Amino acid sequence: QVQLVVSGGGLVQAGDSLRLSCAASGRTFSSYAMGWFRQAPGEEREFVAAISWSGHIKRYADSVKGRFTISRDNAKNTVYLQMNSLKPEDTAVYYCAAERYGLASPGSLKYDSWGQGTQVTVSS
Numbered sequence: 047q048v049q050l051v052v053s054g055g056g057l058v059q060a061g062d063s064l065r066l067s068c069a070a071s072g073r074t075f076s077s078y079a080m081g082w083f084r085q086a087p088g089e090e091r092e093f094v095a096a097i098s099w100s101g102h103i104k105r106y107a108d109s110v111k112g113r114f115t116i117s118r119d120n121a122k123n124t125v126y127l128q129m130n131s132l133k134p135e136d137t138a139v140y141y142c143a144a145e146r147y148g149l150a151s152p153g154s155l156k157y158d159s160w161g162q163g164t165q166v167t168v169s170s
Contacts, residue, residue, distance in 0.1 A: 047159040048072050050146050050149070055140060055164030058132055062168070066127040066144030079148025080118060080125040080149060081157055084138035084166075096150035103150045110136075122169055132168045137162040 054066040061095045068080065080134055081096035095116040116129040134164060143157035151157075 048078060050142050050144060050159055052116075052142050052161040052164045053138065055066075055108055055166045055168045057169065060133055060168055060170050062132050063101035063128070063130045064166060066140055066142075066164060066166075068125045068127075069143065070123045072123075072158065074146075075123040076120040078144040079150050080116075081143045081145070081148075081150065081152075082116065082125075082127045082140060083143060083154055083155075084136075084140045086138040088141075089138075091141075091154055093154065096152065097125065097147075098150040099147050105150045105152055106150065107152070112169040129166070130141065132166075134168045134170045135169050137166060139165050 049071040051069045077098045077099050082094040084094050085091040087091045097104050097116045112133045118125045142161040144156045144159040
């Protein structure tokens, strides 16, 4: 497992942008696939985006494709989620997760480590 610390959430208006960061501890960050998931009140946790351990594979949920971008900076042990053109339906608690040598799976059960989550609220 790897310890993950999430930051960057907040309250914004529809159409605004936010960038979430997930900083990992340890010396093997580059060997982990990183995923972003979110959970709205009364809803099940859903996949948002993921990037493979190599950085070669990126996946996005259809609901965010074209608006969100996932990236990683292995030198900083950090994965980012750039969120543009935010909509009220993007309101949720956002979590990052890690899977050793993962291939950017959209399934939450594939991930071994989870961050604490950060609230993103988008007003209309």
